[in-house]
Amino acid sequence: MSDALINGLAGAGGGIIAQLITYPLQTVNTRQQTERDPKKVSGDESSSASTGNPGAIAQMHKVVKHEGWGRLYSGLGPSLVGTAASQGVYYYFYQIFRSRAEAAALEHWKKGTGDGTVGMFSSLVVAALSGCVNVLLTNPIWVVVTRMQTHTKGPKKIDVGQVKSSASGTLGIAAIEPLPFGTSHAVQEVYGEAGVWGFWKGVVPTLIMVSNPSIQFMLYETLLKQLKKKRALNKDNDGVSALEIFLLGAIAKLGATVLTYPLLVVKSRLQAKQVKGGDKMQNYAGTFDAIVKMIHCEGVAGFYKGMSTKIVQSVLAAAVLFMVKEELVNTVRLLVTRDLGWVSKVKSRPP
Template sequence: MSNAIANGVAGAGAGIVAQIITYPLQTVNTRQQTERIARSKPPAAASGTGTLLQILHVLRTEGWGGLYSGLKPSLFGTAASQGIYYYFYQLFKNKAEVIARARKQNGRGDGTVGMFSWLLVAALAGSLNVLLTNPIWVLVTRMQTHIQAERKIAESKREALLREASESSLIGSRLQDKLAELDSTKPHPYGTIHAAREVYAEAGIRGFWKGIIPTLIMVCNPSIQFTIYESSLKRLKEKRAANNKHGLKNVTALEVFALGALAKLGATVTTYPLLVVKSRLQAKQEIGGNISLRYSGTVDAIIKMMRYEGLRGFYQGMSTKIVQSVFAASVLFMVKEELVKAYMFLNHKMLNKLIMY
């Protein structure tokens, strides 16, 4: 197995572990991002209750199925994304290192990969990942926000019935019967096939690439993340090598965890507004209620969010995202490094046995 494939497999496995652990936070965060709150409403109405209380509310009203709605395609998407990303990242990284060594032989540079090269490597791997996996994340977003959208639809129907009643079209028991019928219809999470049919019915094949523009721009997120991570890891390893006489050789799993958290925190804060725009484009537009909070594309979304919600609309649920993404990235990096170490150990052991025989 090549180094690139080993890193791809390890990245996929680590991504799955991180996804399962942090998925409830991701579900709540997606709902926070797609909730449209007009600027006239106070911030408390926009932020709602705390993340923990929101998780408990979903558990009470929807059960574990609500928190883990869309988990299956999400796990598949995580495995595919991490596998694709790490595979191409390692390929491009290896190429960049070969180029850096060649430059050193020609008397240019010190043989190490520069900051710009790290950014380019991460951006190329990220772009390929986005183009190949965007349909999966459209379905995941739909499944995570389906109940939220259905409740908005029910609210609109209730308002319409009350409007009719005020105009004397519906009176007395007839109105009460219709309201009772509406209240008795409770939304439930739906499956991947249902979500795919809904997306196709709304916009055809192109619907599966909704939000692709902000998502492609967001490839700078892992670029920033991996730049911080790789540079920090390099400095730490150099420090370990300098202190080798004291017995400090390898970077520990806890240190990798901390470096992953630092890297993801910096990337998340920088690119969060793009993530909110992407989620809103991918979710069912009924969440927006009236037409002023529904979007036809990236530019339309940005303009309407600035007009009706202000700057804070771009940071809906950011605290939840920071907790979820930083923790997930930390787990991912830690598990990936341990899986790669295990592969290298087993591979070395197998080679020694072959040499002996």
């Protein structure tokens, strides 16, 4: 089994576990990002500071109270598929590009340049290339997930023709619950709005956002390298513990999230349902149009809606992912090594 495949499978496994743990926070955060303050949009510039987005706990309580527990996990199915695909694709190509970068660094060292290790810039390029491949292949999944997360259970619709009237005494259905909104409904809605290209909405800011995992992995690799170097100087052969991997992953993700969060908000706005015929300032034709309208209607603060929720969700998810991935990689390598050792012993036995 190749190292790239081991890392790809381990990344997918770690991503699924992290997603299951943090999904309610992700749903709440997506809703916070796509919420518009109607008072602010209509021109009341002072309202945003006083209202703002509700906190994560308050938002969760609101969703559970009005829509039920299940809405916190809306889109979980396609999200798990997307997470497995994204992490698997990302780590697979990351390991391939990383191996080539390491081979190039070693070749340069043999020629008398460099120290034989992959530097910060090379790590950034490797992560960026892996991220671009991942985005182009998996963006349709995340468009569907965003639609499902932001779809709210609307108010009951009154059937005017059948409601009991004091004058005529007509009896009928007073209210009708809206139809359920599942994966197929989301797919049909996206396709109905913009055809096949609708599944690549928000791909431009998402491609730019490959800088997030790039920064994350650059920080993570740098911190991990420094820690290992310190251990080597102290002649400590215990290696890096799962807890240390957890903390390094959390720190790396925190730095990357703070720097790239505005792009995430723009992406969510583009992928959420656009209400046709409504306020034109709330409908976005593209990335640049969304940025201009958000600045005009909501100011800079609009680009940071729900950031505290995202920081908690992202840091926790990344830390769990790194920890689980490293443990899975080590376990698989150990099992493969044992199997190879057992096979070698069998082959070496005399007939």
